Structure formats: C-alpha cells, structure tokens
Amino acid sequence: MAATIPTVLYYWGLFVQADAFAARKGLKGLDRSEIKPVGKTLKSGWPYIGSLVVLMFFLFTLRLEAEAPFYATAFLLGYAMLKKSTRLSLKTW
Numbered sequence: 001m002a003a004t005i006p007t008v009l010y011y012w013g014l015f016v017q018a019d020a021f022a023a024r025k026g027l028k029g030l031d032r033s034e035i036k037p038v039g040k041t042l043k044s045g046w047p048y049i050g051s052l053v054v055l056m057f058f059l060f061t062l063r064l065e066a067e068a069p070f071y072a073t074a075f076l077l078g079y080a081m082l083k084k085s086t087r088l089s090l091k092t093w
Contacts, residue, residue: 047079 021027042049051072058068080086 047076050079051076 054075055068055072058064058071064071077088081088
C-alpha cells in the first residue's frame with residue numbers, strides 16, 4: 001500500500017510527459033476507421049499474454065526467478081515457429 005501513491009504519480013508523470021511531447025510535435029491519433037477492434041487485437045496478440053502467464057507461473061509458482069525470462073522467451077519463439085508467417089528460416093535468420 002505504501003508504494004501506491006508513488007506508483008500512481010510516476011505513471012501520471014509519464015502520461016503528462018508523453019502528452020506534452022505529442023502536443024509540442026503536433027502528433028495526432030489515428031482515425032476511428034484505422035483502429036482495429038479490441039477482440040481482433042487480442043486474438044492476434046494472445047502469445048504475448050501467454051508469455052506473460054508463463055513468466056508469472058515460473059516466477060511465483062516455481063520460484064525460478066533466474067530462469068523465468070528464458071522460459072517466457074522460449075514460449076514466444078516456439079509460437080513463432082508454429083505460425084508460418086513468423087517462422088524463422090536460414091534466410092530470415
């Protein structure tokens with residue numbers, strides 16, 4: 001509970017800095033027609049959520065703090081090898 005206020009202030013500061021930078025540079029957001037629906041985005045990005053679940057599992061359940069990032073990375077690489085559009089080959093390596 002003691003870290004809640006500093007955490008909120010930190011992320012609020014990041015938001016304010018990013019917003020001020022965008023205003024200073026004249027950056028605008030995407031049109032509504034260009035934004036993908038949330039369901040489609042989550043469907044295409046589930047491996048990233050899966051790698052986060054793998055990371056949390058190894059961190060909190062098995063207490064393997066040193067190895068957890070490697071298992072999460074192996075999960076993402078394994079998924080990339082299953083999907084034809086992201087598969088690594090000698091040419092793309």
